[in-house]
Amino acid sequence: MKRLENQDGTGGLAALLTIAYRNIWRNGRRTALCVTAIAIAVFFNIFMQAWIVGMLRSIEEVVRTYETGHVNVVSSLFENDKEYYPVQYPVADGRSADELVSRIEAIPGVKAALPRVTAYATLFDSTVKHALLWGIDPDRERRVNLFNLTDRNDGMSRGRYPRMGTNECAIGFEMARKTGLGIGDRIPLKTVSAQFSDKYWNPEIVGIFRFDYRRFDEDVIIVPIDRLSRILVLGGGTQQLFVYAEDPGRTSAIRSEVAGVVGAGNVVRAWTDNYWVAIMKQSTFLFYVIFGVFQVVASFLIINTVLMVIHERIKEIGMMGALGMTRREIVLVFFFEAVYLSVIGAAAGCLVGGLASWIGSLFPIDLNTFTGGGMKDMPISSTIFLAFSPGILAQGFAFGVAVSAACTLIPSLRSAFIEPVEALRR
Amino acid sequence: MKRMIVSALAAFILAASARAQDPSAAELLARVDSNEVYSSISYKGRMTIEYQGKRYVKTFEAFARGGSDSYVEFLNPEDKGTKYLKTEGRLYVYSPDSEEVMLISGHLLKESMMGSDLSYEDTIDNEKLSARYVPTLAGKETLEGREAWVLDLAARKKTESYPRQKLWVDVVTGDLLRFELYALSGSKLKEYVLLKAQAIGGRRFPVEFEMRDLLRKGSRTVFLMSDVVLDARVPDSVFSLRNLER
Numbered sequence: 001m002k003r004l005e006n007q008d009g010t011g012g013l014a015a016l017l018t019i020a021y022r023n024i025w026r027n028g029r030r031t032a033l034c035v036t037a038i039a040i041a042v043f044f045n046i047f048m049q050a051w052i053v054g055m056l057r058s059i060e061e062v063v064r065t066y067e068t069g070h071v072n073v074v075s076s077l078f079e080n081d082k083e084y085y086p087v088q089y090p091v092a093d094g095r096s097a098d099e100l101v102s103r104i105e106a107i108p109g110v111k112a113a114l115p116r117v118t119a120y121a122t123l124f125d126s127t128v129k130h131a132l133l134w135g136i137d138p139d140r141e142r143r144v145n146l147f148n149l150t151d152r153n154d155g156m157s158r159g160r161y162p163r164m165g166t167n168e169c170a171i172g173f174e175m176a177r178k179t180g181l182g183i184g185d186r187i188p189l190k191t192v193s194a195q196f197s198d199k200y201w202n203p204e205i206v207g208i209f210r211f212d213y214r215r216f217d218e219d220v221i222i223v224p225i226d227r228l229s230r231i232l233v234l235g236g237g238t239q240q241l242f243v244y245a246e247d248p249g250r251t252s253a254i255r256s257e258v259a260g261v262v263g264a265g266n267v268v269r270a271w272t273d274n275y276w277v278a279i280m281k282q283s284t285f286l287f288y289v290i291f292g293v294f295q296v297v298a299s300f301l302i303i304n305t306v307l308m309v310i311h312e313r314i315k316e317i318g319m320m321g322a323l324g325m326t327r328r329e330i331v332l333v334f335f336f337e338a339v340y341l342s343v344i345g346a347a348a349g350c351l352v353g354g355l356a357s358w359i360g361s362l363f364p365i366d367l368n369t370f371t372g373g374g375m376k377d378m379p380i381s382s383t384i385f386l387a388f389s390p391g392i393l394a395q396g397f398a399f400g401v402a403v404s405a406a407c408t409l410i411p412s413l414r415s416a417f418i419e420p421v422e423a424l425r426r
Numbered sequence: 427m428k429r430m431i432v433s434a435l436a437a438f439i440l441a442a443s444a445r446a447q448d449p450s451a452a453e454l455l456a457r458v459d460s461n462e463v464y465s466s467i468s469y470k471g472r473m474t475i476e477y478q479g480k481r482y483v484k485t486f487e488a489f490a491r492g493g494s495d496s497y498v499e500f501l502n503p504e505d506k507g508t509k510y511l512k513t514e515g516r517l518y519v520y521s522p523d524s525e526e527v528m529l530i531s532g533h534l535l536k537e538s539m540m541g542s543d544l545s546y547e548d549t550i551d552n553e554k555l556s557a558r559y560v561p562t563l564a565g566k567e568t569l570e571g572r573e574a575w576v577l578d579l580a581a582r583k584k585t586e587s588y589p590r591q592k593l594w595v596d597v598v599t600g601d602l603l604r605f606e607l608y609a610l611s612g613s614k615l616k617e618y619v620l621l622k623a624q625a626i627g628g629r630r631f632p633v634e635f636e637m638r639d640l641l642r643k644g645s646r647t648v649f650l651m652s653d654v655v656l657d658a659r660v661p662d663s664v665f666s667l668r669n670l671e672r
Contacts, residue, residue: 196541
């Protein structure tokens with residue numbers, strides 16, 4: 001074995017790598033099977049990561065756009081009954097929405113403070129009996145938010161947004177389909193004011209929107225906030241404030257300053273505190289465990305392959321030992337063979353997984369196809385883009401190689417304990 | 427032995443005669459109807475709604491004629507201009523926010539009226555109970571020191587909003603002291619308690635009562651009527667759509 005080694009031993013390692021590399025092509029079918037198994041595991045790892053990260057991003061975006069902004073402000077009393085969207089508990093009771101907006105927008109790093117009012121409505125229609133009135137300032141909102149998270153636009157598919165001060169509204173395309181209403185029709189409804197009075201309203205539909213957010217497309221009627229506030233007798237106050245930061249990284253600092261502006265009796269939250277965002281982040285660890293299990297299962301194929309190779313080449317191992325190869329060198333040859341298989345398989349998995357996630361990042365996947373609209377209560381867009389990033393690819397590759405290679409150590413070690421004389425006798 | 431038989435017979439005859447003095451369920455219900463059903467009414471109303479720790483007061487003026495026509499106009503600042511008209515079996519509302527007359531129908535009739543514990547259906551019913559329910563006398567109970575007959579009512583029609591009602595009728599005055607409204611499943615939906623009845627035009631009429639919608643936790647509405655005029659002529663123009671839009 002002296003000819004394999006330089007004095008520092010590096011030439012020897014190169015020779016072992018060469019031997020291992022040549023060995024993997026001695027049985028092409030077996031190598032292909034092994035590589036395919038690892039490739040599938042790595043592909044699954046990358047694709048699922050791209051899916052999970054894409055889903056998480058979608059949830060975060062929906063939460064920021066529709067549910068909280070970067071910082072959300074409501075009164076404590078509203079918070080207690082928030083599922084009913086009570087309108088009788090305004091933010092900083094007694095102070096006007098305009099005053100709060102101007103003070104919050106003066107905080108450095110705040111892009112916009114948008115008042116919003118959400119209230120339940122009973123429709124006169126017998127097919128769709130209930131809806132959510134969403135009072136916003138359409139012009140200001142559109143300067144800050146892209147409501148359609150798939151097409152990255154304002155989401156108005158027909159007509160236009162209602163104008164402030166008018167008796168106009170826009171409804172989601174799902175609601176339009178169910179009620180049979182269109183642009184120019186009126187949608188009679190009843191809502192309950194802050195003074196607990198029945199308020200009847202009959203706004204004209206001027207737009208049909210499609211946000212690709214099922215809950216909104218199906219349940220929401222967009223109305224001008226000033227008109228809705230007047231009907232609900234909010235008296236200049238607002239039910240909720242959505243604060244958007246120039247740099248989302250400063251959310252925490254802005255949250256503290258906003259809390260100072262609105263004072264006690266109000267709940268000021270960052271979007272990261274949202275229930276769904278927190279749940280999804282906590283679940284990430286679980287997803288990694290699932291990926292790991294897949295990888296280990298795929299690695300069993302490599303373990304099996306290496307064991308078979310050792311069994312098939314037992315005489316060869318004896319010969320190698322008889323010719324002077326040390327146990328360590330024999331183990332390394334088999335280990336390198338396994339590492340080669342892992343690297344080739346992981347690279348193939350990365351290529352296919354990367355290609356799939358790249359395509360998925362350009363062309364969104366329609367979740368309704370899988371769920372039939374059943375994820376309505378979850379703040380997630382109806383279509384999600386897969387996340388394509390070198391980070392995910394690198395992680396998938398490293399994960400694939402590391403787990404697969406680690407799994408081959410034990411069978412490789414077996415080769416070291418085969419006595420040359422015993423091996424040659426077989 | 428002979429004395430024992432005579433005593434037992436005497437007791438039986440006494441009990442039977444006392445029983446014979448009890449009014450029948452139908453008579454009791456007819457008494458309730460005669461007190462509370464009118465040919466016409468006008469009054470000023472005040473609803474005090476307590477819900478979710480807040481108190482809301484609504485004032486209004488109301489007119490009704492028979493079981494078919496009624497008109498209510500709200501006067502408190504928050505609801506000023508909101509008017510309801512029931513005529514020809516239809517309920518219309520005029521809201522100053524929509525500036526138009528809208529027809530309330532179907533599922534909307536079951537909704538709370540102006541945030542109170544009464545639904546639109548509760549407020550527009552003026553048909554005699556005896557025409558809608560079959561009564562059964564369920565006994566006698568004491569309610570806050572007043573003796574009351576207990577009546578169980580079963581709806582004659584399946585379409586009735588409350589398939590079962592339980593009534594407590596004052597033995598002396600015939601006042602409807604309390605009633606409970608039940609769903610088909612048997613669960614209690616609403617409770618009514620009489621707070622004050624007045625003698626108006628030769629009959630006992632409830633002028634203050636409390637209503638609780640048990641599906642709304644911690645909610646109650648106290649309904650107070652003043653300036654009540656029964657069975658006086660109300661002009662036809664009051665019950666017109668034109669009056670609603672005026």
